[in-house]
Amino acid sequence: MFPKDRLYQQKRPQIVDFAFDEAVAEVFPDMIRRSVPGFETVIPITGLIAAESLPEGGVAFDFGCSQGATTMALLRALGSKPCRIVAVDSSAPMLDRAAANIQDPRVTFRLQDVRRTDIAGASVLLLNYVLQFIPPADRQALLDRCFKALLPGGLVILSEKIRFSGNADQAWSESLHTAYKKANGYSDLEVSQKRDALERVMIVDTQAEHRQRLEAAGFKAVRTWFRCLNWCSIVAVKD
Numbered sequence: 001m002f003p004k005d006r007l008y009q010q011k012r013p014q015i016v017d018f019a020f021d022e023a024v025a026e027v028f029p030d031m032i033r034r035s036v037p038g039f040e041t042v043i044p045i046t047g048l049i050a051a052e053s054l055p056e057g058g059v060a061f062d063f064g065c066s067q068g069a070t071t072m073a074l075l076r077a078l079g080s081k082p083c084r085i086v087a088v089d090s091s092a093p094m095l096d097r098a099a100a101n102i103q104d105p106r107v108t109f110r111l112q113d114v115r116r117t118d119i120a121g122a123s124v125l126l127l128n129y130v131l132q133f134i135p136p137a138d139r140q141a142l143l144d145r146c147f148k149a150l151l152p153g154g155l156v157i158l159s160e161k162i163r164f165s166g167n168a169d170q171a172w173s174e175s176l177h178t179a180y181k182k183a184n185g186y187s188d189l190e191v192s193q194k195r196d197a198l199e200r201v202m203i204v205d206t207q208a209e210h211r212q213r214l215e216a217a218g219f220k221a222v223r224t225w226f227r228c229l230n231w232c233s234i235v236a237v238k239d
Contacts, residue, residue, distance in 0.1 A: 005031040008193040018197040020066070025093035028067060032129075034184035036161075037177070038228035042128065045226070046157050047073025049235060050124045053155050054083055058123035062087045063114040064130030068098035074126070075104055086110055088117050115142055119149040128159040128233075131210075132202050139205075140213050147217040150238045156214070159226075159233040163204045173230040180229065207232055 005027040018024070024031070032039055051074060054060050062071045065087035074085060087102070088110045089095045099109050110117060114130065115138055125146050131139055146156050164170040181191050207224065211234070214222045219236035226233040 002029040003027050005034065007031075008190040008197070009187070011189060012193055015193055015196040018194070018201045020089075020091035020094055022093045025067070025091065025097060028094070028097075029069075032066075034186065035181055036129070037180050037231050038226060038233075041228075042159050042226055042231075042233050043069050044073045044076070046070055046126060046128060046159070046233070047075075047077040049157060049225070050074050050126060050155070051077035051081070053153070053237075054078065054081070054124050057082055057084075058151075059084045059086065059121055060124035061085075061117070061119050061122050061126065063117075063125065063127045064133070065089045065098050065109075066091075066094045068101045070126050070128050071098070071102060071107060074124075075102070075106070082106070084108070086117075088112055088114050090114070115145075119145065121151060122149050123151050123154045125150065125154070125156045127156065129161070131158060132160050132204055136203050136205075140216060143213050143217040147219060147238060152238060155235055155237045156219070157233065157235050158210060158214070160210060160231070161202070161204050162207045162210070162230055162232050164230070165206055165208070176229050207234075210234055 003026055007023060007027060050060060060074060060083065062085060065071055066089060068087060071085055071087045083106055085107045087098055087107060090113045092111055095109055095111050119125065134142060164173060178191055211222050214236045220239050221237040222234060224232055224234050
């Protein structure tokens with residue numbers, strides 16, 4: 001049983017920017033399941049899609065691996081296939097928990113900014129809920145690096161919160177997302193305070209912007225395979 005997320009339950013005199021620190025790491029499994037519609041579908045199917053494209057002996061990177069949920073999903077889908085998985089995160093509390101959760105010699109852990117990690121020769125690059133925390137000015141360069149590093153036939157999976165270009169669609173999706181969080185036990189105060197904490201940290205793009213960046217990087221086959229409310233997942237394959 002995961003510790004319950006109560007980080008924003010009490011009124012705070014000042015809201016500081018959200019960070020993946022020890023306090024967040026302690027409650028993160030509960031937080032993400034109660035906040036991200038479709039999380040429990042996206043993660044296992046990400047593992048399935050990735051496993052189908054990872055050749056025997058191939059290398060996969062799990063960017064922003066947090067506590068290892070995507071890596072574990074990939075391992076389950078792979079069975080005993082020999083490969084190498086590199087789980088990368090810039091948060092030491094998150095990575096420590098990932099290392100504790102995963103005992104498999106195929107996996108190595110790297111405490112590093114994903115923008116600076118060496119990814120040469122990869123067949124699979126997984127970015128589940130990561131790009132939205134990268135400064136917008138750095139996003140294209142990261143996807144350019146991903147395309148160049150991938151072997152032919154390799155793929156990127158990109159899962160993100162999205163915004164809508166139309167005001168009515170945006171308001172509707174945000175209203176439903178708030179209802180989703182409240183249905184999962186969050187109060188109005190918790191929703192409001194966490195939104196304020198994330199405002200300058202989590203910058204969200206439209207689905208079209210994600211597609212445009214991937215195509216600009218060089219990917220020809222770009223497919224949205226999942227969408228629920230204002231969250232989606234895209235797979236892009238290198239020819």
